[in-house]
Amino acid sequence: MSDDTIKATRREFLKGAGAAALTVAGICSIPQMASAEGSSTGAHADPWAMLIDIARCQGCDSCALACKEANQLPLKENPPAKLDADTYTFVDRRQVTVANGEVETRYVKRQCMHCLNASCVSACPAAAMHKTEEGPVYYRANRCLGCRYCQIGCPFGVPQFDWNNGLTPEISKCWMCYERLQKGEQPACIEACPTGAIRFGPRSRMLAIAHARIDSNPGHYIDHVYGEHEVGGTAMLYISDVPFEQLGFPANLPTTAPPEETEKIMTKLPFVIGGLAVALSGTAAYTHRHSHETEITEE
Amino acid sequence: MFTTPIPWLVLVLSVGIPIIFIVGVRYIVAHTGGRSSMSPIAGAGQDAFPLHISIPRSQVKKLLLAAIFGLGALVILMRFIFGIGAVSHMSDSFPWGIWIGIDVMGGVALAAGAFVIAGAAHIFGVHRLEPLVRPAILTGFLGYLLVVCGLVVDLGRPYNIWRPLVHWQHHSVMWEVGMCVFTYTIVLFIEFLPVILERINRFEAIATRLPTIPLYQFLRKISIIFVILGVILSTLHQSSLGSLWVLVPTKLNPLWYSIYLPVFFWISAIAIGLTMTIVESTLSSRAFNHGLETDLLADLAKWAVVVLGIYLVAKFADLIARDAWPLLFEPTVQAAAFWLEIGLGVIIPMILFSRRTWRENPRILFTGAALAVVGFALNRLNIPTVGMWQWSGVRYFPSWMEAAVTLSLITLGVMAFALAAKYLSVFPEEHHIDS
Numbered sequence: 001m002s003d004d005t006i007k008a009t010r011r012e013f014l015k016g017a018g019a020a021a022l023t024v025a026g027i028c029s030i031p032q033m034a035s036a037e038g039s040s041t042g043a044h045a046d047p048w049a050m051l052i053d054i055a056r057c058q059g060c061d062s063c064a065l066a067c068k069e070a071n072q073l074p075l076k077e078n079p080p081a082k083l084d085a086d087t088y089t090f091v092d093r094r095q096v097t098v099a100n101g102e103v104e105t106r107y108v109k110r111q112c113m114h115c116l117n118a119s120c121v122s123a124c125p126a127a128a129m130h131k132t133e134e135g136p137v138y139y140r141a142n143r144c145l146g147c148r149y150c151q152i153g154c155p156f157g158v159p160q161f162d163w164n165n166g167l168t169p170e171i172s173k174c175w176m177c178y179e180r181l182q183k184g185e186q187p188a189c190i191e192a193c194p195t196g197a198i199r200f201g202p203r204s205r206m207l208a209i210a211h212a213r214i215d216s217n218p219g220h221y222i223d224h225v226y227g228e229h230e231v232g233g234t235a236m237l238y239i240s241d242v243p244f245e246q247l248g249f250p251a252n253l254p255t256t257a258p259p260e261e262t263e264k265i266m267t268k269l270p271f272v273i274g275g276l277a278v279a280l281s282g283t284a285a286y287t288h289r290h291s292h293e294t295e296i297t298e299e
Numbered sequence: 300m301f302t303t304p305i306p307w308l309v310l311v312l313s314v315g316i317p318i319i320f321i322v323g324v325r326y327i328v329a330h331t332g333g334r335s336s337m338s339p340i341a342g343a344g345q346d347a348f349p350l351h352i353s354i355p356r357s358q359v360k361k362l363l364l365a366a367i368f369g370l371g372a373l374v375i376l377m378r379f380i381f382g383i384g385a386v387s388h389m390s391d392s393f394p395w396g397i398w399i400g401i402d403v404m405g406g407v408a409l410a411a412g413a414f415v416i417a418g419a420a421h422i423f424g425v426h427r428l429e430p431l432v433r434p435a436i437l438t439g440f441l442g443y444l445l446v447v448c449g450l451v452v453d454l455g456r457p458y459n460i461w462r463p464l465v466h467w468q469h470h471s472v473m474w475e476v477g478m479c480v481f482t483y484t485i486v487l488f489i490e491f492l493p494v495i496l497e498r499i500n501r502f503e504a505i506a507t508r509l510p511t512i513p514l515y516q517f518l519r520k521i522s523i524i525f526v527i528l529g530v531i532l533s534t535l536h537q538s539s540l541g542s543l544w545v546l547v548p549t550k551l552n553p554l555w556y557s558i559y560l561p562v563f564f565w566i567s568a569i570a571i572g573l574t575m576t577i578v579e580s581t582l583s584s585r586a587f588n589h590g591l592e593t594d595l596l597a598d599l600a601k602w603a604v605v606v607l608g609i610y611l612v613a614k615f616a617d618l619i620a621r622d623a624w625p626l627l628f629e630p631t632v633q634a635a636a637f638w639l640e641i642g643l644g645v646i647i648p649m650i651l652f653s654r655r656t657w658r659e660n661p662r663i664l665f666t667g668a669a670l671a672v673v674g675f676a677l678n679r680l681n682i683p684t685v686g687m688w689q690w691s692g693v694r695y696f697p698s699w700m701e702a703a704v705t706l707s708l709i710t711l712g713v714m715a716f717a718l719a720a721k722y723l724s725v726f727p728e729e730h731h732i733d734s
Contacts, residue, residue, distance in 0.1 A: 084391070119546055125474035126462035143462055146455020148394040149473045153546045157691075160391045161455065163384025169455040252549050261558055262546045263470050273531055280422050280527045287424030288523070 047116065047135025047235050048181060049203035050190065051210050052109055054240035054247065055221065056197035057091070059107035063189035063198065064090045067111075070177060070188030083110060085162040088174040089189055096246045106240070108247050109189070109198070111174035112137060112158045113227060114235035115257065120150035120159055122259030128171075129159075135203070135235045136176035144171060155231055155253055176235075203235060210239050232257030364710065371707025374700040375452055383455065386700040393695040395683045401705050402449030404540055404679035406442050407480075408571050409672065412579065413439025413487060414533035415572025421526045430592055430727040431576055431599075433494060437716060437725055438579050440487040445712045446480060452704055472542045479536030486528050493518050494723050537568035544682055550690040553623040554637045555682050559613070566610045567644075571675045573603040574648065577668035581661065586717065589726050593661055600658040600667065607649050607671070614641070636677075636685040644674015 061079035064087070068075050073086045080090040089111035098104050118137050120129045128144035131137050139159075146169055150159045162169040177187035185191075190200045199209060207228060214221040226244050227234035230253040238244070245251045378386045389396045416435040420428040451457040463477035496515040500506045541564030544551050557563070577596045584591040618624045627634055651667030652658045658667070688694055697705075719725060 122470050123473055123546060125468055125471045125477050126459065127466045127468055143459065143466065144456055145459045145462060145477075146457070147473060148455065149543070151391065151394040152543075152550075155547070155549050157392070161394060162382065163390065164382040165455075166379045166382045167456075169382060250549060254548060258546050258548055259470065261548070262472050262542060265542050265545060265558075265561060266470055266472065266475065269475070269535065272534065276531045276534060277527065280418075280530055284422045284523055284527065287422065 046202040046204050047114075048176065049114075049135065049201065049206040049235040049237060050176075050187070051199040051206040051237045051239070053197045053199075053213070054106055054108055054238060054242075056195050057107040057109065058195050058197075059091055059093065059105065060194060061091050062192040062194060063109055066188040066192030067174075070180070083158065083160050083173075085160050085164075085170070085172045087160075088112070088172065092248065094247050096242045098242060106242055106247055108238075108249075111189075111236065112176075113156050113231075114174075114176060115231050116233040116235065117231075117257035117259050119153035119155060119231070119258050122262060123149045123153035125149070132178060134178075134181065136178045136181065137173075138175035138178050139171050139173060141168075141170045153258070155250060155258065203237075206237050210237055213239060229255040231255075232260070367703070367707050367710050370700075370703040374703050377700070378452060378704075383453075386698065386704075388695055388698045388701065390693060390695075392691040392693040393687065395687075396695055397680065397684075397697045397701055397705055398449055398453040400680040400683045401676070402708055403446050403453070404683065405676045406446040406449060407536060407540060408568060408675055408679050409575050410439040410442030410446075410487075411533065411537060411568040411572035412576040413442075413490070413572075414530045415569055416576055417490065417526045418530040421523060422530065427595060427598075431580060431595060433491075433725045434579060434583060434720070435572075435576050436487060436490050437494075437719055438575070440484075440491045441712050441715050441719075443480065443484040443487055444715075445708050447484060448708055448711075449705075450480070472539055472546065475535060475539045476543065479532055479539060483529065483532040483536055486525050486532060489518065490522070490525050490529060493522070494725060498723050533568070534565060538562065538565040540564055540679070544686075547690075550687060551682065552626075552633050552686045552689055553621065554618070554626050554633055555686045557617050557621065559617055563610065563614060563617075566606060566613065567675050567678065570603055570606040570610060570645075570671060573599045573606065574668040574671035574675075577603075577664060578672055581665045581668075583716075583720060583726065587720055587726065591661060593659060593664070596661075596664055597655070597658045600652040600664055603668075603671065604649050604652045607645050607652075611641070611645050611649070614645075633685055633689070636681050640674050640677040640681055642674070643670050644678060645671070648674070 064080050065075070065078075067073070067089045068080070068087075071088060073088070076086060080087045082090060089109060092108040092110050094106045094108055095103050096106050114135060114137050116135075118129070118131055121131045121137055123129070125147065126143045126145055128140050128142075129137060129150050130140055146161070148159075148161055148171075150171060151157075151161060158173050160172045162172065177185070177189075180187060186200050190198045199206060207225060210225040210228075214223055214225070221239050221241055222243055224239075224244065226238040226240070226249055227236055230250075232255065238249070240247060374386050383389060387396055387398070412435040416428055416431050419425045420432050450460065454460060460477075463474045464481060468474040493515055496511050496518070499511050500515060506512055538561035541560035541562070544556065544560050545558055548556055577599055580596055581591060583589075615624070618627065627637065648667040648671040651663050651670075657663045684695055
């Protein structure tokens with residue numbers, strides 16, 4: 001898949017998603033029909049996505065434990081309390097002050113956001129970080145140099161490196177159970193969720209559900225779908241009843257994807273190379289015009 | 300923006316360490332260059348170089364070198380057995396440390412003399428710079444070899460280092476960096492090869508059997524191509540080390556973050572190229588007791604004032620345009636680090652180089668150039684460390700083991716320079732015309 005295809009797809013998709021979100025959100029009053037099992041139709045325009053409803057999460061850690069089991073990751077602390085080389089997802093416990101002044105706990109499932117235009121994918125010099133057509137960003141260790149620029153690039157601090165492996169360290173992060181998706185199953189964390197706090201399906205439908213939930217429960221939710229526009233949009237979408245800044249979400253993210261800036265620079269390089277080649281050769285020819293040969297005289 | 304008292308100590312150390320490095324490097328240059336025991340090739344006639352500093356070979360010096368390399372080798376061994384985390388203070392919150400900040404970012408910056416001096420002399424026809432070209436190219440070549448060594452230690456899976464050459468990722472700045480390291484190291488080798496061939500051609504047994512003389516003549520004939528390639532690749536590589544940080548608008552402190560970082564890196568690379576040449580020429584003239592081309596170096600300093608001035612204006616114009624300038628006056632470690640790099644690297648050298656009588660004084664010339672080198676090395680180090688503190692919430696400070704690796708790499712580079720300078724015609728005095 002060429003980059004142009006990705007970009008074109010992304011552009012179409014964003015337009016499509018925006019329009020779809022608006023119309024569907026307006027019409028759909030019973031948005032409980034989303035199911036993406038085995039569905040690959042429209043995958044290019046509409047990537048797989050998750051909607052995480054922080055107001056519905058009870059903090060049971062089933063998702064984090066199911067992830068460990070599905071990905072055969074060792075369980076070192078129960079429940080997992082941070083992302084690390086063996087933890088793709090965990091439930092972050094956050095003390096927040098709610099409207100009536102009381103302090104309550106909110107549970108925030110953390111994992112890779114699967115950005116639509118992902119910094120880690122753009123950063124990787126060897127395509128070890130790979131954006132699939134269906135949306136999930138996954139990591140191919142056999143190509144990885146271990147340069148850790150994906151860690152530097154990620155605006156959410158998601159990729160984790162195995163610091164205690166001398167020769168074959170890998171980057172660890174959620175890959176949206178891509179293998180299961182291809183078999184027609186859902187990601188392990190969603191199947192494990194007992195409260196329905198996580199939904200899975202095409203991103204346009206997840207957005208529609210998110211907006212419908214916000215609209216149909218006036219005053220309950222914050223009117224913000226986190227991930228709809230952040231860094232150009234992510235496949236992981238969150239809605240919440242407390243402001244996202246209180247829940248440890250980066251608040252200063254631009255609505256354009258950071259790779260757009262670096263890619264602007266990269267597309268100028270052919271002109272830099274060509275321009276310099278012409279200018280420098282011309283200058284050299286001019287300064288050497290009196291010498292009989294092109295050889296540089298060093299004496 | 301946070302302020303705590305501890306980082307001030309960190310800051311003092313982060314200035315102190317580069318200065319100690321410079322002093323140490325001077326010491327090692329003087330001593331390695333001055334060693335009379337280093338002429339294993341019989342009949343090389345290289346003992347003819349008079350020794351400027353004739354300090355007797357002391358056990359202390361040997362022990363010091365053995366300790367540096369021994370520790371470095373031990374840490375590298377541990378790194379490959381137990382992992383990077385076992386020897387360094389890097390973490391998932393702070394994935395890049397001094398191995399990137401000094402060995403790679405600094406190493407590339409300090410190698411900039413090669414393209415600046417070669418370009419000025421051979422492309423722009425400033426022929427009086429000729430005596431400085433070979434040492435500058437040697438410095439650049441060794442600098443890049445050390446960058447590769449540093450990368451082999453720092454990369455988690457160094458055996459995959461070739462992959463960017465195969466899987467072209469033209470959207471990735473890191474891919475550009477990788478391609479540039481690879482191609483420019485080769486170009487620098489080709490630029491330096493004639494110097495090696497000159498030496499080889501003196502051995503009749505080799506020169507009559509292998510086509511080293513025609514190769515030498517061929518390389519001399521086409522050398523301008525590689526000088527042009529060198530300038531293009533350096534422009535790409537120096538700027539790309541700045542572009543790397545354009546990807547992280549929300550993570551890098553606004554004092555440094557700018558979409559013009561690649562331009563700043565390129566302009567400062569020219570300034571480093573000029574000042575590093577002054578530093579390297581002064582040091583080697585002391586170590587090898589050949590004449591110091593003070594008038595030439597004063598010219599470099601004069602140009603450096605212009606380049607530094609452009610850099611200073613561009614840097615502050617950018618801060619003002621981005622409305623980030625109030626941060627300059629907040630009592631933060633970041634602001635102090637920023638002023639330090641600008642003060643040491645730009646403002647003081649500009650003042651010291653501003654008068655002809657000052658810059659023609661070798662002592663002032665060297666001081667100004669060394670400050671500029673330290674200041675810009677600090678700039679390359681500040682961005683991945685101090686610049687990222689605020690986002691990561693972790694204050695990275697290198698472990699002694701990280702420092703040991705960096706120190707032994709630098710020592711290795713300086714010793715390689717001294718050896719090359721001793722046995723090859725790097726400086727004009729020893730320039731033999733063969734073939």
